[in-house]
Amino acid sequence: MSYEFDQRIPVYLQVIALFKQRIATRELAPGQEIPSRRELAAQLGINPNTAQRAYKEMEEQQLITTERNVPSRITMDERIVEKIRSELLEAAVTEFIQSVQAIGAPLPEVVGKIEQAYANRGKQHA
Amino acid sequence: MSYEFDQRIPVYLQVIALFKQRIATRELAPGQEIPSRRELAAQLGINPNTAQRAYKEMEEQQLITTERNVPSRITMDERIVEKIRSELLEAAVTEFIQSVQAIGAPLPEVVGKIEQAYANRGKQHA
DNA sequence: CTTACTGTATTAAGTGAGTAATACACCTGT
């Protein structure tokens, strides 16, 4: 189950990103239990402290809730879940626009490529 | 003229990205002289060695050419210029698709957001 | 009660990429 992490990016940030994605897709449902720090560390092949750091930040961002001596859970707050989704989406759009604009590429050409790539990916996966 | 660099990302990589964009848009034309390492460093407020590292990698990627004791120049090879553009574009598309797919967002919603954001940005800038 | 998990905190050390400081060899114009 160990993920392949990009060495250029801090692992704890990648862990957070991973959880955000799964929360956004409801793959991790609101209220659902998540692995303990030590367990996650074992699963991902990272140090428990790194897992702790990721969880701590997620807690601060209210992505997860933690009670005493009980496995942490995904937040029950639907608004936060939706917020995560919209933030991820907006970030993707913004970054994309910025990149495309920097190259000076025309919109039709770009949208065409997206639809094409999206269609291909869809076939391969689902 | 000093740029605002993202501290999370190595400066020399951001410098390279900057040049790639300008080359792709022909803002930096083939054969055009570019600032010396020290001059660029002064302009961007970075260390000359950082500029050197960026130039060195760009040289390896054949984005620029360097002769002895003469200011480096943008490559004359049009194919490379076009390659840069297509690579940047494809990278943007790929990354975008990946992000969107990870969230499980439907294509129409996404394309709509792009067109909307693109239109707004266009108004603000140009 | 004991055991074995939880989450949390502290401290330290290691690691590596990025950056910086410095020096060198070279060419050119004056």
Next chain:
DNA sequence: ACAGGTGTATTACTCACTTAATACAGTAAG
């Protein structure tokens, strides 16, 4: 010849991130 500009190379320093080793308090189940 000299001064000032090239590109280049070598060597250190720096800092964030990661890992590590413990330690402690609390809950749950046996």
